[in-house]
Amino acid sequence: MTNHNLYAALRAGFPAELDSAAIETETGLVYSWRDIEQGSAMLANLLASLEIEPGSRVAAHTDKSVEALLLYLACLRAGFVYLPLNNAYQSSELDYFIGNAEPAVVVCSGRNFGWLSKLAFQRGVRHVFTLDDDRSGSLLERASHFGQQHEVVSRAADDLAAILYTSGTTGRSKGAMLSHGNLLSNARTLHAYWDWRADDVLIHALPIFHVHGLFVASHGALLAGAKMLWLSKFEPKAVIERLPRATVFMGVPTLYVRLLQEAGLTRELCARMRLFVSGSAPLLIETFRDWQRRTGHVILERYGMSETVMLSSNPCRAEDGERVGGTVGPALPGIGIRIVDDRDAALPAGETGPVQVSGPNVFGGYWRMPEKTAEEFVADAAGRRWFRTGDVGRLDERGYLSIVGRSKDLIITGGYNVYPAEIEGMLNELPGVAESAVIGVPHADFGEAVVAVVVAKAGAQPDEAALVATLKSRIAGYKVPKRVLVASDLPRNAMGKVQKNLLREQHKALFTG
Template sequence: MPAEKPWFAHYEKGVPHHLEVPPVPLHRLLEASADRFPDRVAVEFLGKQTTFRELLDQVRRFATALQALGVRRGDRVAIMLPNSPQFLIAFYGASMAGAVAVNTSPLYVARELAHQMVDSEAETLIMLDQFFPRYQEVAGEIPVKRVIVTGIQDALPFPKNLLYPLREKLKKRWTTVKPQSHVHFLPQLLARHSPNPARVDFAPDDVALLQYTGGTTGVPKGAMLSHRNLVSNTYQCRAWMRDLIDGQEVVLGAIPFFHVYGMTVAMNLSVMMGAALVLVPNPRDLKMLLGIIQKRRPTVFPAVPTLYNAINNHPDTPQYDLSSIRACISGSAPLPIETAHKFKEITRGANLVEGYGLTETSPVTHVNPIYGENRTGTIGLPLPGVDARVVDQDGHELPPGEIGELAVSGPNVMLGYWRNETETARALRSLEGGATWLMTGDMATMDQDGYFRIVDRKKDLIIAGGYNIYPREVEEVLYAHPAVLEAAVVGVPDPYRGETVKAFLVLRPGTTATAEEISAFCRERLSPYKVPRQVEFRSELPKTAVGKILRRALLESSST
């Protein structure tokens, strides 16, 4: 065993040291499972079940429809949908048509949507009907030529599909989208087109997905994830979860698929295994979530610490049987020790382990052994095929125990940032040995056994409820307020979200503003999770000698 990879000695029995990943496009995972398990339930959504055979048929019809609408190989297709059967149809259909999917958060306000559409040059946008007004606000500013609309009712069983619109109209939440030459409706497209898309020749390194990440600069960048990247990381996660049985598992799809963590660990992994993917439309509705777990008996439940913690502390949890859950990988934020212990207790044995990854790595690079030694406070061991090291500022590898920057390499590392050579050159470097390494920006240590520990996150990054929030983006909105002279945003501890956003403001002389006014201003311009939950007014902000605001000093003063 090579001495430079001590983690191999701590792999669970049956987990391979190396993987042979087939050079296939992402949608081939669905085709393979439809061949093996045609009549197995692939997706369940609020009572309606879709088999692998039926899902593949819908995906093929949608791919045909995209090609008929003019979508060609390499074109960007933006997907703005919640966890729903339509998301899988759109995502795998775009892949089959040869397009590049652009994951677009349903939480985006019009300004955020416009930025992403312009940057990605997406000409096709697939969205939920209730999001359509946001598109209309910026329709004249973006390159989108065609919009494909679907509604929750399209995925519901009878009679829910008839009752849902009536309920939404009574609550005055219904959005009517009128037919237009550039607006198309998903059910009609699927009914009109055959399941025979034109053949597209794929190369493993073709871009499959643009996954946007803010980075430490706060300027959103599209990480170019290839078919090889996404297929590799799905295989890597599958190899780590050695006791799962293809065609027999039930995966709870509660984390959003527009986030690459949910896309890989819930959606792609489920499709690859031939598992039944039970979709949770609103994981914040904990009573619904608990009811789904008790009824559908999921065996795999990937999520974020805040969701596990919410289940642990919900007063109704003891009334539900959660014992079917066997394996859970927690990502997107540090996992508190108490959360893991309590979750194992209430589920009567579920192993909840912490992992680590980045958008740029498709995303998982490290996970603690699910049944082996789970070292508390660490992110675990590199997955099969992932190489990792801790390096100094010159890129030289540091010995165990020393703090440096975490660098990772492997088939799941992105191609680069979309049309951003400067940021790509900063992130991807050739270190000793010649391989391409991703510089994560996270400070870490590795112990003698190959377990890694994150010492500090990327500078200034805020992670609230599993979502990445970049202070600069929030600050730019705050600076747009007419009363704000100076603004700084930091993450402060929050018992539920892990961290929450706090804004420090200096007002212009002669002006006034309240915390409520500031929050209302931000809510019109930012996704809800980015809006400052705390606002503190000050006469001045601490600065360096050259006038740079010291966020760290504000954070320290806020905690004293």
């Protein structure tokens, strides 16, 4: 039987010379391909020794490090399910994720071990380890006692490889279940479509708790046997310093905006680069044009989701077509994208409507939410299964997709998804707040900024700084409103529903003048 384990496919992409450099960190530390193979083997052997059930979840709430990437690879090769968690998440958020996913193992940074281990043990987690970005922690200490050889566990294409939590409009996060087949099909498609080569060098400046950094960037380099210049976090000057040695860079629009602010960014510096990729949020056409003028390179915009990995992409090769700013390109090979009406009937080119997608990359469903899963899929007359993305878009005559809107409440700030219902629920519980509405407004740096409009209870005077400080202690920083505005009431329609479109229009110039 063919082994569809994703790690086996990634491992097959390693170069023959395993002692050559695979990853170089900002401190100058170099990891060889042999280090990746042996390090992930030791971690896989440790996980296997815990005698946890096949398919058990391993949750990681850690800072970015090469060892954290090795933990992910170890989970794949040992047949466990990787659960990456944003390291900005606070206790209330983690309590939900751990309670819902019921991981057998939690790995966290040492500074959070005290409160997070208590929370995990209360939720029935059997094993909690620490892992820090300086190559320390109990996970590595325990793994050092295990062998450097490990036989990759056989997995079927439909076996679960990872769960990525994505917020919903109700405020309740949903765990998107991605299989080995989902991830491998997308990695191979991008490998071919983006012309990955063994002599490519990727500047990896993205977090590894979401699709863009963990799957698109890491899988691309590993499958190609290409070197990575590893940055623990994005820092414009550090990226610019590495551009002459690199060929590929991936970022969210915010990163490109910040790089353009650096005087050192020149055409000469980018002479060796062959591909700049942008995603996770819409790229402003001004940024697209400014980048081309400044560097001589045209950014490749693409479209994907936690539930699907990558769906469409502007062409990489000139012979396949031009890269068109304001679009995310045509559907990737083997993937279907259609625009539909309110009856799920496909619309012709040029029409605007909900975006639905289909293909081997599309996830199987939401973890322990069969009813929600059923709601989000529809079958066409031929029996093909289509996923409702929640985005609104249109396809032109060439098949290029433009995303013109999103599900009614979603805010994308700096590449991160924020759903207002979650923030509103917390605001409404705070002293002096009668009700609230959270919206996204244009922001030159983040694309969109989170803004809250609150109505005070009778006789109360909510303090903006106090509300923001309280939220910062409870939720990830990117979710915290950049402004909290006090209003006498909220605009509503005849049905009593808050008209957020009016609020967005009213405050659209809050950060842009």
